[in-house]
Amino acid sequence: MTTEAAPPATSASPTTRQVWTRSRGIVLAFVCLLAGAAVLATLRSDARHGALDPRSGDPYGSRAVAELLADHGVSTRVVTTLVEARTATSPDTTLLVAAPDLLTERQQRQLRSATADSGGRTVLVAPGTWSVETLAPGVSADPVTSRGSTLDPDCTMPAAQSAGSADTGGIRYTTTHLDADECYPSNRLATLVRVPDTTGDGDTVVLGAPDILHNDRLDEQGNASLALQLLGSRPHLVWYLPSLSDTSAADQDEEKSFFDLIPSGWLWGTLQLFVAAALAALWRARRLGPLVPEKLPVAIRASETVEGRARLYRKANARDRAATALRSTTRTRLAPLVGVPVTQAHTPETLVPALSARLHGEGQPLHSLLFGPPPDDDTGLIALADHLDALEREVRRP
Numbered sequence: 151m152t153t154e155a156a157p158p159a160t161s162a163s164p165t166t167r168q169v170w171t172r173s174r175g176i177v178l179a180f181v182c183l184l185a186g187a188a189v190l191a192t193l194r195s196d197a198r199h200g201a202l203d204p205r206s207g208d209p210y211g212s213r214a215v216a217e218l219l220a221d222h223g224v225s226t227r228v229v230t231t232l233v234e235a236r237t238a239t240s241p242d243t244t245l246l247v248a249a250p251d252l253l254t255e256r257q258q259r260q261l262r263s264a265t266a267d268s269g270g271r272t273v274l275v276a277p278g279t280w281s282v283e284t285l286a287p288g289v290s291a292d293p294v295t296s297r298g299s300t301l302d303p304d305c306t307m308p309a310a311q312s313a314g315s316a317d318t319g320g321i322r323y324t325t326t327h328l329d330a331d332e333c334y335p336s337n338r339l340a341t342l343v344r345v346p347d348t349t350g351d352g353d354t355v356v357l358g359a360p361d362i363l364h365n366d367r368l369d370e371q372g373n374a375s376l377a378l379q380l381l382g383s384r385p386h387l388v389w390y391l392p393s394l395s396d397t398s399a400a401d402q403d404e405e406k407s408f409f410d411l412i413p414s415g416w417l418w419g420t421l422q423l424f425v426a427a428a429l430a431a432l433w434r435a436r437r438l439g440p441l442v443p444e445k446l447p448v449a450i451r452a453s454e455t456v457e458g459r460a461r462l463y464r465k466a467n468a469r470d471r472a473a474t475a476l477r478s479t480t481r482t483r484l485a486p487l488v489g490v491p492v493t494q495a496h497t498p499e500t501l502v503p504a505l506s507a508r509l510h511g512e513g514q515p516l517h518s519l520l521f522g523p524p525p526d527d528d529t530g531l532i533a534l535a536d537h538l539d540a541l542e543r544e545v546r547r548p
Contacts, residue, residue, distance in 0.1 A: 201360075202248040202249070202275065202360055202363060202364075202391070203228070203248075203391060204216035204226050204228060204389050205228065206365075207365065208365065209364065209365055209366040210364050210365070210366070211364070211365050212363045212364065212365065212389075213365060214365045214368045215363050215368060215374075215377050215378075215381065216387075216389075218368075218374065218377075218378055219378065219381060219382050219387060222378065222382055223385065224381070224382045224384070224385060224386070224387050225385065225386050225387065226387045226389055227386070227387070227388050227389065228389045228391060229388055229389070229390050229391070230390075230391050230392070230393045230396065231393070231396045231397075231398065232253075232257050232260060232261060232392075232396055232398040233398065234388075234390075235247075235261060235264075235388065235390040236260065236261060236264035238386075238388040239264050239265050239268040239270055239272075239388075240268060240269070240270055240386075241268065241269030241270050241351060241352065241384075242270065242384050242385050242386055243268075243270045243271075243384055243386040243387070243388055244270060244271040244272075244273060244380075244381055244382075244383060244384045244386070244387045244388070245265060245270060245271070245272045245273070245388045245390060246272075246273040246275065246381060246387065246388070246389050246390060247261070247272070247273070247274050247275065247277075247285070247390045247392070248275050248360075248389065248390060248391050248392070249275070249391070249392050250274050250275070250276075250277035250278075250281040250282070250285055250392075251277060251278050251280050251281050252392040252393075252394065253281060253392050255284065256398075257392075257396075257398055258281055258284040258285055259284060260398075261285065262284055262285050262287075265352075265354070266347065266348075267347060267348065267349055267352075268352055269347070269349060269351040269352045270352050270384060271352060271353055271354075271355065271380075271383055271384060272285075272352070272353075272354045272355070273354075273355045273357060273380055273381065274286060274354065274355070274356050274357065275357050275360045275363070276320055276321055276357065276358060276359055276360055277291065277321075277356060278291050278321065279291045279293070282323065282356060285354070286343075286345055286354045286356050288325055288326045288327050288330075288345065289323050289324070289325045289327075289330075289343055289345060289356055290323065290324055290325075291321050291322070291323055292321070292322040292323065292324065292339055294322070295319075295320055295321055295322065295358075296319040296320060296321075296322055296336030296337065296339075296341055296358070299317045299318075299319040299320075299359065299361060300315055300316070300317050300319065300371055301315065301316065301317075301318055301319050301334040301335070301336055301341060302314070302315050302334065303315075303316075303333050303334060304333065304334070304335050305331050305332060305333035305334075305335075305340075306331065307331040307333050307344060308379075309376060309379035309380060310331070310333040310334065310342065310376065312372075312375060312379065313372035313373075313375035313376035313379065314371070314372040314375070315371045315372055316334065316362055316371050316372045316373050316375075316376045317359065317361035317362055317367055317370060317371055317373055318333075318334040318341045318342050318357065318358055318359055318361070318362065318376075319334075319336055319341055319358065319359055319361075320341055320358035320359025320360075320361070321341065321358040321359070322336055322337070322339035322340065322341055322358060323339065323340055323341070323343045323356055323358065324339060324340075325340075325343050325345065327345050327346075329346055330343055330344060330345045330346070331343065331344040334358075340358075341357075341358035341359065342355070342356070342357055342358060343355070343356040344356075355380055357380070361373065362374075362376050362377045363377055460472070464528075469524055469525055469526075469527075469528070469530075469531050470524035472531060473524040473525055473531060473534055474524070476534065476535055476538055477520055477521070477534075477538065478496065480520065480538045480541070480542060481495045481496055481501060481520055482495050483542060484501070484505065484541070484542060484545055485501060487508075487545050487546065488501075488504040488505055488507075488508045488545065489504060490504050498517055498520070498521050501520070502516050502517050502520070502521075505541075505545065508545060509544060509545070516541075519534075519537055519538065519541065520538075
């Protein structure tokens with residue numbers, strides 16, 4: 151029993167090996183990208199787990215602060231919604247906002263209205279420009295953060311004087327309040343600001359970095375002393391952890407578009423990239439004068455060009471394209487010899503009858519020869535080329 155060999159694939163239907171050879175570079179790059187992402191995700195999966203959470207014992211958690219406060223008679227309650235935070239404000243309560251920048255603009259306004267004249271203390275942990283100007287009017291954040299983390303008090307605030315050096319380096323602030331305490335300066339800008347309320351009973355404390363509240367930094371410098379004095383001035387501490395699932399976050403007066411959510415720096419950077427791309431395109435496409443033809447440095451014989459193209463066709467198993475090129479060229483050369491315009495050389499109804507009249511033969515073999523299907527193998531392709539050559543010689547014969 152013999153098995154019939156499968157016909158070789160043409161350029162229109164590449165083999166599996168060809169597909170793999172062409173795409174293996176892209177597949178390998180994609181696999182490396184996924185592997186790198188998985189490794190990074192694994193390494194960073196628990197890096198900030200429970201950050202600033204008084205119930206968390208992780209390095210970036212704050213359970214140690216909560217336990218120290220409990221030893222000094224200060225109760226700590228965790229809230230995750232704006233309604234709970236606003237309800238808890240009172241003269242005997244310290245409200246700590248762990249992530250002020252997560253609050254929407256409307257949430258910030260509502261929280262500020264609740265804490266402005268409450269008589270209690272509000273502690274904002276590392277608020278940026280987005281939130282500090284609303285939650286602490288008169289205080290603005292500097293875009294350049296401080297480099298050093300351990301700073302000296304350099305102010306008359308009793309809590310800072312008692313604690314001494316602490317890890318407050320981070321966001322720097324300026325204030326327009328004349329009676330505000332500006333402590334722990336870095337390059338002449340404070341990293342801790344205390345602004346008294348208008349009533350004089352309460353105040354707002356802006357802390358440039360959360361380091362003094364972390365479990366792994368609490369026993370360094372004067373961090374523990376400063377944290378206890380900032381958070382333990384009232385008998386009750388409400389620890390507000392803003393959550394994206396808070397229903398008040400979606401209750402906006404107006405929805406922000408996608409471009410409103412993109413930082414201005416990214417927009418300016420994108421604009422600069424577009425300008426650079428336009429200038430590069432203009433540079434590469436410049437035309438300083440008319441085109442000047444240049445001679446090739448090496449003369450290449452036409453036969454070598456034809457042979458090279460034939461090798462490419464053979465390597466790709468593109469017998470269909472090779473046959474089409476042979477027939478098309480032959481029809482173009484035969485049409486003027488039999489009085490057919492070149493524009494109609496590829497129309498069977500016009501070319502075949504003219505050739506039949508010239509050769510006094512049948513039209514059907516000519517139609518199959520000039521417009522038939524592609525050959526099945528290399529032998530058939532060679533035979534087609536021989537027949538086309540013989541047909542052209544016959545037509546040119548006087």
